[in-house]
Amino acid sequence: MTEPLLHLISPGDWRGSLAEGAVVPPSLYEVGFVHLSTAAQVALPADRLFHGRQDLALLVLDPDRIDVPVAWEPGVPGDPESMRFPHAYGRLPISAVLGVLPYRPRPDGGFDAPTLPVLDTAGRCTLAVSSLLRRVATSEMPVTGGVAVLTEPVPLSHQHNQLVVDGEVDAATLVADADRVLGAAGLSHRKALLTGEHLAPTAAGLEALGWEIEELAVMAARPGGPLNPFVGQTGIEDMRPFWSEGWCRAIPGVDGDTIQQLNDRYQLEDEEAVDTRLLSVRNDLGDVIAGCVLKIDGATAMIDAVETLPDHQGRGHGNALVAQALALAGRAGCDLVTLDADAADWPRDWYARHGFTQVARSWSAQRR
Known part of the structure; x- marks a missing residue:
């Protein structure tokens, strides 16, 4: 990949881009192009337009995936005369977005040139998780x-x-x-x-x-495959009873407020940051008996909360959910799907049978 290009964006605008399937800022209609920058340039427009703003993000784009013309042209008055900025003359597909990097100002409100992470497979997987947490945070x-x-x-x-x-x-x-x-x-x-x-x-x-x-174990797989007609997409209210039962099993004595917030967080992520798909398998009565969460964030997707009710385990529901998540991610333009698995437990090997390989390690540390 050649040097990545960057696009400044707010969380709300990025969420709208995910729904649209493309980045289509007002500038495309006002001046005919999408403003892009290199890492060495982006602090200039950030300081000029967003001084002190705390919630900005940088879309890190692979130039080879931008399917519209990109011209290197002068910036605005006040920019260095010799500097040429990349301008994309058309919609930017979200499949060109390798990562979404939170971009925070200094205490004085000014912005510095960002340090871009290495966005190989491991880098994209780990950035997706940390970036989501930071973009949802207040x-x-x-x-x-x-x-x-x-x-x-x-x-x-x-x-x-x-x-x-x-x-x-x-x-x-x-x-x-x-x-x-x-x-x-x-x-x-x-x-x-x-x-x-x-x-x-x-x-x-x-x-x-x-x-x-x-x-x-931070694991990754390539998306794709056929859709499964027995796995549906479900609204959050239908998922709440299913999730709540799972939390009661996982955390004995958990109180109602905690369950409410553990369920609410998926809605919060969907509203603030990523395109969230709630996948489910239902029984003949229409009750959710297995489910998982698919989070689409540009060219990278995350799978979370794969679970089947105990009385319905061993019937292939988990296999169907993971396969459906991979299929939907591929249709959304993703080329990478990631998830975290307990390195010491059996699901790591189960995910490996679905094509996932370990690409990095992380540790969740807690003192209660």
């Missing part, structure tokens, strides 16, 4: 090696209120950061997502300090 704070995300509508969802770390940090510093940020937010739990092989010692250090550690 606020974030810098911590050593990453950020802390806080999501006010669902404070009881530990996943959406935690430290998201991919840089160097030792266990003691991470604990102090978690106490400082999550404690100040009035949260009783302490949780962190650590991504990258270099953080294995940090995970071990947290375990030695009494934290619960779950090693996750």
Whole structure:
């Protein structure tokens, strides 16, 4: 891939682009093209148009997947005279978007040139997870090696209120950061997502300090395959009883408020960040007996929450759900599907039979 191109976008506009199947900003109708930038250029329009804005994102585009003409032309008055910006003369397919990178200003409101992650298969998979958490969050704070995300509508969802770390940090510093940020937010739990092989010692250090550690296999597969007529797409209200039963099994004694928020988070993600498809298998009475969540985010899709009710297991429902998710992702223009599996449990091998291979490791660390 040649050097990626970037497009500045708000979360709402990106969610609209996912629904449209293409990035179609007002500039396409006003001046006839979509404004793009390189990593060295993008701070200029960000400072000029969005100084201090806290919720911007950068669409990281593969130029080879942009199927409309791209011309390198002068910018606006005030830009360096010798600088030429890429302008795309047409709609940008979401299949060209390899990743969605949160783009935050400095404390003074200005923007710096971003450091782009390596968007190979592993990089795209890990970015998809961390980016989604950051884009859904109502606020974030810098911590050593990453950020802390806080999501006010669902404070009881530990996943959406935690430290998201991919840089160097030792266990003691991470604990102090978690106490400082999550404690100040009035949260009783302490949780962190650590991504990258270099953080294995940090995970071990947290375990030695009494934290619960779950090693996750970050897995990837190519989408495609036929659709299954027995797997449907379901509204969130129909999924709530199914999910609630699952949470009661997974968390003995869980209270109603927690269940409500654990269910609400999927709706929040759909409204704020990604195209969420709720897939289900129903019995003859119309009740949901198996389900999973497919999240489409440009050319990358995520599979989450694959589950079958205990009385209906062993009948191929999980196989049908994963196959349907892969088929739908392919039809949405994705070329990569990712999921996290417990590295020490049987689903990792089960996903491997569906074509998933491990491409990275992460650790979910929690102190209750």
